Amino acid sequence: MEAVKAINHLGIAVHSIDDQRSFYEQMLGAAFEGEETVPEQKVKVAFFKVGGVRLELLEPTEPGSPVAKFLDKRGEGVHHVAYTVADLPARIAELKQAGARMIDDEPRPGAHHMRIAFMHPKSSHGVLTELCEPSDDHA
Numbered sequence: 001m002e003a004v005k006a007i008n009h010l011g012i013a014v015h016s017i018d019d020q021r022s023f024y025e026q027m028l029g030a031a032f033e034g035e036e037t038v039p040e041q042k043v044k045v046a047f048f049k050v051g052g053v054r055l056e057l058l059e060p061t062e063p064g065s066p067v068a069k070f071l072d073k074r075g076e077g078v079h080h081v082a083y084t085v086a087d088l089p090a091r092i093a094e095l096k097q098a099g100a101r102m103i104d105d106e107p108r109p110g111a112h113h114m115r116i117a118f119m120h121p122k123s124s125h126g127v128l129t130e131l132c133e134p135s136d137d138h139a
């Protein structure tokens with residue numbers, strides 16, 4: 001198995017990015033990098049840079065979406081850990097071969113020009129785990 005390269009970001013589920021922005025920006029002094037909507041994941045995301053790692057606030061855009069369900073069940077809090085990898089299709093294949101349960105069998109588009117794939121939290125000891133690889137034109 002090839003090692004993951006870095007922690008890419010931590011995903012944090014929130015009801016409202018607007019309501020939480022001042023906590024991250026003013027109380028923690030994290031640098032706000034911008035917002036975008038990821039239709040494939042039915043979320044609006046806001047990024048804050050902390051050293052080499054990003055915090056990704058996730059606000060659902062639709063009821064019944066993964067983040068909306070998470071908020072209903074568990075409330076606001078840490079939602080996933082994302083790792084940078086090289087050659088995402090090969091990593092997915094390796095993990096499946098090793099018995100991991102992947103939510104995504106193939107890379108999907110994510111925020112920040114990343115290709116992403118999620119591993120099911122039941123397969124990663126309760127932590128929703130995301131693998132991400134920068135798209136070729138943003139590597």
Ligand code: CMX
Nearest residue numbers: 011038041066067069070079103110111118121126127128
């Ligand atoms: N972390 C840990 N466990 C989680 C979880 C999370 N983020 N989300 C759900 N679970 C757990 C639930 O608590 C539940 O456990 P129990 O059976 O013990 O109660 C189990 O997983 C099933 O959860 P569910 O609420 O019934 O939801 P679903 O099975 O419909 O979906 C999941 C769960 C992980 C498959 C779905 O949320 C998913 O596909 N996630 C990946 C995509 C995603 O999260 N996108 C948003 C972020 C996008 C981005 O970063 O760009």
